[in-house]
Amino acid sequence: MQTITLKLELQKPTKEKMAMYQKMTAINTAFSNWLLHFDGLQTATSKVFKHFSDKPFPAAVVNQTIQTVKSKKKKQKTKTFRRMWCGFNNQNFKVERENRLYKVSFPTQEKRIGVPVVCKDHQKPWLDKLLSSEVKQGTTELFEKRGRWFVAISFSFEVEQKQADQAQAKTMGIDIGMRQLATCSIGTTSIFFPGKELGYRRRRFASRRRKLGSLKKLEAIRKSKNKESDWVKETNHKISRQIIRFALDNGVHLIRMEDLTGIRHFRKSKKEAGRTLHRWSHYQLQQFIAYKAQMAGLLVEYVNPTYTSQMCKCGHVDKRNRDRNAFCCRKCGYRSHADINAAINISKAVSGLSEEKSKKN
Ligand SMILES: [Zn+2]
Structure with missing residues (x-):
């Protein structure tokens, strides 16, 4: 079962x-903080709101x-809520379609309202699946970001795993890094997704902020x-889409990536310290790849990152095998692009599978 969240902006709500x-x-925020310290929380029903306030408030949100x-x-063990957005379950929040326009409806303080939403092209197929009950609707949150209001609808669905035809089945390793944002390798075929522009623009953002600071x-x-x-985020969406297309075009059935959740990976050396800056964006890219892969019916596995950048195909492991972009084995002399070598090692899971992460998926 795969769960994803669709964020849709409410189309130009009135000031009111x-x-x-x-x-x-x-x-709702005040109510949730009150609830946190309410003795009867465990058995509370929507009627509990009366004890908090006599104002009208939708039972669904309560x-x-x-x-x-x-x-x-x-x-x-939350002690206080800074903010609690209003949430709705699938009985109370509805998606509707009128011709080509999508609307959502939900209860408010006064009455149930229906409002149009801005829907991007890649979101439409998902809304249609919701309407035809092909996917299971979960909870929805009404939230604000920079003066604009959105709904985040979560839903889940079963994915049919692609059956691996043994003769055709291929495994693709993806190395996520700084110089190359992603390097994908399927044995003899490899492709780079350069990270230069992303790095450049992020450094510019950071330096501008230092001045502002x-x-x-x-x-x-x-x-x-x-x-x-x-x-x-936009870049990560774009790159993850391209990666999945590359995988499908090349008959890949299994994708392997490094388990980036371990802190160990980021403390390898001083050189790698710069990676902490990229950590959340790398992690986001990985998550986008994983969910798009799963939606396409591909298997995803995570490997231990311990030796992926140091090991040669002859089996020799040495930190000095890698010097920036260049990989050169100290023992057998094999030369390769360091990121391709890493991506191949990831596809072979040379340091083993990361059990914790693989189990979850
Ligand atoms: Zn070697």
Whole structure:
């Protein structure tokens, strides 16, 4: 079972509507903090809201908030909520289509409302699947970002794994790094997705922020961070789409990537310290590749990153085998591009599979 979240912007809400969403969020936040310290939380139903306030508030949101508070209190030991967006389950939040326009409807303080949403081309097939019940709708959150309002609809679906035809079956290794954002290798075929532009633009963002920092322009710094993360996200979506297309075109059935969750990988050396800057964007790229792969019916496995960049195909392991882009084996003299060598090692899982990460998928 695969779960993904679709974020749709509400199409130009009126000032009144935005004020209402804002107010609902404020009430819901206060209510969730009240709930956190309410003795009867475990057995609470939507009726509990009466004890908190006599204002009208949708029971659907109350129920969802009770669930969220219960789970956060238990799992994350949350002490206070800075903000609690209004959530709806699949019974209360509906997606509808009128001709070619998509609308969503949900209960508010006053009544149930239907509002049009902005829908990007790649999102339409998913909304159609929701409408035809091909995928299972989960919970939805109403949230605001930089003055715009969105709904995040989660849904889940079964993926049919591609049956590996033994003669044709291929494994692709993907090395995610700094110089090459991603290097994909299927034995003798390899492809680079350069990270130069991404690195360059991110350094520019960072240097501009340093200047702003000395001038204490906090709002501008925040805006710059948002802009950067939007841009990285878009790039990661684009690259992960291209990678999956490359995999499908080449008859790949299994994708292997390094398990980047381990801190060990990022503390290899001083040189690698720069990677911490890229950590979240690398991790995001990996997640995008994984879910797009799974949607396409490809298997995904994670390998231990321990020796992937140091090991030669002759089996010799030496840190000095790698010098930036160049791989040269100290023992047998084999030469290769360092990232391709790593991608091949990843496809072969030379350091073994990462059990923890592979189990989850
Ligand atoms: Zn060698």
